[in-house]
Amino acid sequence: MKKGTISYEFGVNVHRIRTEVMDLTQEKLAELSGLSSVYIGEIERGMRNVSLEIAEKIADGLSIDLCELIKYDRPNQEDDE
Amino acid sequence: MKKGTISYEFGVNVHRIRTEVMDLTQEKLAELSGLSSVYIGEIERGMRNVSLEIAEKIADGLSIDLCELIKYDRPNQEDDE
Numbered sequence: 001m002k003k004g005t006i007s008y009e010f011g012v013n014v015h016r017i018r019t020e021v022m023d024l025t026q027e028k029l030a031e032l033s034g035l036s037s038v039y040i041g042e043i044e045r046g047m048r049n050v051s052l053e054i055a056e057k058i059a060d061g062l063s064i065d066l067c068e069l070i071k072y073d074r075p076n077q078e079d080d081e
Numbered sequence: 082m083k084k085g086t087i088s089y090e091f092g093v094n095v096h097r098i099r100t101e102v103m104d105l106t107q108e109k110l111a112e113l114s115g116l117s118s119v120y121i122g123e124i125e126r127g128m129r130n131v132s133l134e135i136a137e138k139i140a141d142g143l144s145i146d147l148c149e150l151i152k153y154d155r156p157n158q159e160d161d162e
Contacts, residue, residue, distance in 0.1 A: 006131070006133045006147075047132055050132065050137060051130045051132050051133075052130065052132075053087055056087045066151055067152075070147055070151075071148075
């Protein structure tokens, strides 16, 4: 996934909140969200275009509103042209 | 997708906003979001577990913040037991 895409930035947000806010290991977040720690790692590295259902499971695991995880500074539309 | 799941409720929100707020046809939303109208119809009927990238395209097509489309009244966790 490219930097500045929602999937990539979702991963960045998950990593930031997991480490800086919740101080959880990937294993603990995996347990809390019912996913594998390998999958959590891939998501955090922007390798996965997650579904809404998976994104919600991770938000629940982090005890945070999903909206917080999908917010990011979107590249200006003109930048893409 | 089951009622009360994020994918189902996302579809309900898309349908409501497309018809009641934006007054768009499925064909027009398909054009605005770069998706097929068949796919839009399936999403609105809760048949698709959409990815964040697709969800964002639809939000852009509706000129709305994706957070607005993923909000819904979540069934109480106890209700599930």
